[in-house]
Amino acid sequence: MQGMNGMSDDRSRTRPPRRERRARTAPRSRAGGEAFTTADGRTLFLRPIRPDDVEALRRGFARLTPEQVRQRVFHRMTELTPDVAELLANVDPDKGAAYVATDAEGEIRGEARLYVDTNVEGAEFALVVDPELTGQGVGRTLVRRLIDESRRRGLSELWGFVLAGNGLMLDFASRLGAKREAVPEEPDLVRVHFDLRDPRIGADD
Numbered sequence: 001m002q003g004m005n006g007m008s009d010d011r012s013r014t015r016p017p018r019r020e021r022r023a024r025t026a027p028r029s030r031a032g033g034e035a036f037t038t039a040d041g042r043t044l045f046l047r048p049i050r051p052d053d054v055e056a057l058r059r060g061f062a063r064l065t066p067e068q069v070r071q072r073v074f075h076r077m078t079e080l081t082p083d084v085a086e087l088l089a090n091v092d093p094d095k096g097a098a099y100v101a102t103d104a105e106g107e108i109r110g111e112a113r114l115y116v117d118t119n120v121e122g123a124e125f126a127l128v129v130d131p132e133l134t135g136q137g138v139g140r141t142l143v144r145r146l147i148d149e150s151r152r153r154g155l156s157e158l159w160g161f162v163l164a165g166n167g168l169m170l171d172f173a174s175r176l177g178a179k180r181e182a183v184p185e186e187p188d189l190v191r192v193h194f195d196l197r198d199p200r201i202g203a204d205d
């Protein structure tokens with residue numbers, strides 16, 4: 001993915017030290033969400049997804065690279081159809097939750113969601129970040145929000161399926177404290193999971 005969007009070399013030359021790269025959540029809520037600052041100083045807004053996000057979701061999807069789409073949905077997909085976007089924007093709170101990170105214009109720059117599995121007191125998650133904003137702490141902010149929401153629901157585990165070749169996501173999840181395990185029936189996938197009973201998961205590092 002990094003090769004495909006051609007951003008990795010520039011980023012590695014200009015990346016500030018790790019501590020400064022972390023997105024910081026700001027206490028003030030503005031423009032329909034909680035403001036936070038990306039590592040490169042942009043202000044984004046974190047909020048639950050809304051029914052009127054359909055068109056913004058479709059535009060956000062259109063900005064993803066083909067590789068990001070494959071990493072997110074595991075197959076080729078050229079467009080987010082209105083029907084699917086409608087489903088994604090209307091989350092049944094009993095079944096899950098979804099959050100978006102928007103810019104000041106309301107464009108969706110990151111999206112993350114969880115689906116609760118009541119059989120195991122856990123939830124499956126997935127996320128994607130606008131290619132122009134990867135490596136800036138947006139994914140980390142979104143995952144922390146999912147962890148908080150999962151704990152609020154009393155869940156003990158949050159897991160996601162990741163393509164085995166998606167080293168960026170695997171490393172990203174590991175840095176946030178996730179463990180990995182093979183998926184015997186799907187050798188192309190790795191299951192990453194957060195133990196929500198561990199207080200270190202989701203804590204500031």
Ligand SMILES: CC(C)(COP(=O)(O)OP(=O)(O)OC[C@H]1O[C@@H](n2cnc3c(N)ncnc32)[C@H](O)[C@@H]1OP(=O)(O)O)[C@@H](O)C(=O)NCCC(=O)NCCS
Binds near residue numbers: 072
């Ligand atoms: C994986 C993904 C969600 C990460 O989101 P992100 O916003 O880039 O993540 P963050 O910026 O919070 O990254 C956290 C760490 O990874 C590093 N990182 C993330 N993307 C990077 C990139 N493209 N190049 C270099 N480093 C990167 C960050 O610098 C940061 O490092 P640190 O922990 O040492 O501070 C994003 O790359 C993405 O949308 N991938 C495609 C979809 C996908 O794979 N989804 C997973 C299916 S569940």
